[in-house]
Amino acid sequence: MVHGSEVSKFRTDSILFRFVRRAYEGAEVVFANSHATLRIFSESFGMPRKGVVTYLGVDPMWFQPIHGNFEHPQLAAVPQAASVICAVGRIEPRKGQLETVRAIASARDEYGLDNPIFVMAGRAEDQAYASKILDEAARARVPVIATGRLSDDDLKRLYRRAACHTLFARELQGKIEGFGLVLVEAGAQGCPSIATAIGGIPEVMGSTGVLVPPEDVNAMARAIATYVANAELRERDGALAKSRARTFDWATCAGATFPELKWG
Template sequence: MRILVLTHEFPPFRGGVGTYCVETAKAAVAQGHTVEILAPHFGKDNAEEDRLYPFTVRRFAGGVYATRALPRLLLALLRAKPWTFDIIHAADWPFVMLIPWMRPFIRQRIVAMMHGTDVFLLAKSRVAGLLFGRSYLRGADYVVANSRFTEDLVLKYHPYLASPRRTAVTLLGVDPFWFNPPVGPSEALERHGVPKNRKLLLTVARLDIRKGHRYLLQALALLPQHAKDQLGYVIVGKALDLAYQDELKRLAEASGVPVVFAGAVSNDDVRNFYASAWLFCMLAEPNPEKVEGFGLAYLEAAAQSLPSVAAPNGGVPEVVLDGETGVLLKDRSPDKLANLLVELLGRQDDVARFGSAARTWAQTFSWQRCAELTYQPEQAAHRAPSRAEIVAGES
């Protein structure tokens, strides 16, 4: 089949949606499909990088989505001639909300992907309501969600999709890259000024307030000195809010533990950090407008046998198994987190066991399975589900 993937988030912009688009497209090509991705250029010439993909990338002028860019988005969509493809895959919300405008002149299958926060965003957007209506998913032939949590959220706001059922869960996958041995982890730590001979806590996420960096920094300040002497903390990710970054740096200085802000780094170095760390820590703060629909970073960390400490928000419990691949901390208060860290310092065998189980668990998440469920749901239905899908179905 010929598949057109529509996304407003794609490399060089880094994020979960971009990763999803790249990996799903690669898996679809491996299954024999022809894939073209329509994405913004983010103000640069991406031709050299785009040639490395096994699919075609068609760029249009643009960056992070803003309402004023809507006419340009529509023009780019028309130039891509979506009616010439077998499947149109609206992979993130700027294109999902265009489905009512696509439907009248496209008879081919339209698949919409929902990631979690986008359900809230479009439900509350005045512009989306005025221009596209609140039932913007009605024109989709099929709606896929990255977790059972996200699917439930979609059905809450779009009950018309329940009968006949037009939704499915397509859990994300883990690229083999994350399972491969790291290349030069010691050199990476030295290059970024990370202290050695310490048990490293690691967060890989944009410096967004909802990612919960400050919970961990506040907890570090409460640790007894013997625990502080054993730990270090590495924060990997680009700052979205400079004021929040400044707050984190103040908390880091007061923590009494070495803290490194590595910024945005290459995937090679992210993997080096995963391989060198003791615990992956990302305790998302509750937010009525933003949720963790899935949590791919937890699985990429798990691929390097790195267990997680997380909050049981959104789709995270479908990714981190409490007491098996890590710990889900319901009470995210700094004192409870500090107590947990002290406890885990005394349970080294359990932490190692969590890490081993995490790697095995990550291996059950497949991009091939995700692509099949997205583009050939009838065929995929006849195959045995992965353990991850079984757990998601029971949750």
């Protein structure tokens, strides 16, 4: 099973690339988590004997309702009038949290976004990048709450509280968003997403939420401001996202991966 970045990060002139390519060439079948990932694999290693796309699944837990206030003290203290925009995932350049800060600032200055708060939930893989985000946010006067890793319950509360979830994914050397499971988890709680149209993201989102062109901060800004200003649109797209999320389940993934076994 290939997921994205692991098939695009090798230099083609490296010994490791030749070793990995030989292993893939011997495989009877290569499973990929999206058509985009399978395409990237084929560009790097050539067409496999047989390539099968098996979309990932979402744990049913993500659809369950959540009650009570946040466990995280900073999130519990967020004013009710605040416009919460969230991004869930590792803090690293490929996830585009820095560009999201710029989009939020633009949404406020150019499109009338009121009282924004940007919540970044996830582990900081790159401390220098995390510091750069906070410095940029301070200069742009965008309030940021960097929570680190949250409990599943607080993540569900965050999706419920946020006007939208964002994933300004970027295609960097050797790194690509092959699927975007966080989009499905947000959708399971009825939270619409705004994401860049790269890698496997369009396959995951389908016609739900908003897809913006890669590196288009202004398009992200417009989409954020629109969701915050339009509760009816948020609810409609949130319902579509939840319906879409239900199409991604592990039983289907397992059945496609191991068809010789009985599932259900």
